[in-house]
Amino acid sequence: MSLKIRRIDCARDDAREAIASLRRELSPKGNVVSPEGRARTVAVFGEPLTPPQVVERICEHVADRGLDAVLDYTRKLDKVDLKPAEVRVSAEELDEAHRKADPEYLATIARIRENVLTYQRAILNRDVHVEPKPGIRLGLRYTPLRRVGVCIPGGAAAYPSTLLMTVVPAQAAGVQEIAVVVPPTKFGGYNPELLAACRELGVDEVYRVGGAQAVAALAYGVDGIPPVDKIVGPGNLFVALAKKHVYGEVDIDSIAGPSEVVLIADASADPRYIAADLISQAEHSPGASIMLTWTPGLIDKVQAALEEALATLDRGDLARDSLERFGALIECVDEHQAVALSNMFAPEHLHVSTADPERLLPGLTIAGAIFLGHLTPVALGDYAAGPSHVLPTSGTARWASGLSANDFLRRSSLIGVDAHGLAALAPDVQRLADVEGLTAHRWSVDVRLNRADRS
Incomplete structure (x- = not known):
């Protein structure tokens, strides 16, 4: 079966509109929902509501009815009839999963945890103390x-990697209470490998709830699930929109959409490597995969490599659907246009598969994570390298950054002065207070100056 992936030639007059259309489909407002997701919406709500409408209803019901609403949506959407006592994974279940786990698997989790901890602790923000003038002490704590x-997602696959890339940065920052929510599926809350990884990481608060109802439960708090201060982690469009809906009640990391990669390739790139990288994002289903090249004939070779690989991979059908819906092979005029288009897409993952990727790096200013060279597939960052794989999607890398330990820290300014520092700053404070007409502001300085003068 021939792969019907879109091909765009930037030399053609219609290229601008084709690229604009692709950008719209990948935006945070896009309707990137699997066919199964659309069918469930109609079955549960009786009408084809938009994803934002679905999320608004779910969050409002959870806020009003608490755990009953969470369990109701779990029955309707996940087809799982949970009792209240079954929502939280018991300590015995976590212990049993850990005891039965393959020792080599647990050793892998431990090694990756150390990689992530090493990186996250190295980039952790440190307290700052400065004394710009005598008697003035400033700081940032x-x-x-x-x-x-x-x-943690758990619909189409199990993701212990996401557990590592979210929990470990929080631990590196010093967070004491970490609540994990995961769908009640064989890939989620009933997955022994995931539960074993939770125990290996020291996470003992795990709940079998997913989707928008899980986000709402974390934000508002329900019976048995205390509210949190921040919600992080990827998910489908409904999870992303739910996080957007509850923002302000709690903090969130980002409004993450489907996984995506932009791959820049030149004549030195191996078409098989490119095909593997494109498919590895598409198999998330949905997932967006875009190649940019200025090398004549490379697109034909990559398409052939894609078709060959899709015929042999277990998740080939899922990847094919994503490639045909959200993929593109784009032939650019030159490398400068490829760099410009990459920045315009602002991709979650950017793979620079060229002979000299460092040469293009200064111009590539907008991406969640950048992978340099033919031998650096995105999977290294997804699983083991150290930076978190929770990254901005859908063009939000224009202003957002990937999750790190620093996102689990709050900042507090520190200001302290003695009599000399007060005298140095007072004239400027008094003047601005007069301009703004805030007499009590000025008085709070004046009263201290008078006391300082007497002393």
């Missing part, structure tokens, strides 16, 4: 958040 919620 960082303290960890008290309690965070972590969303």
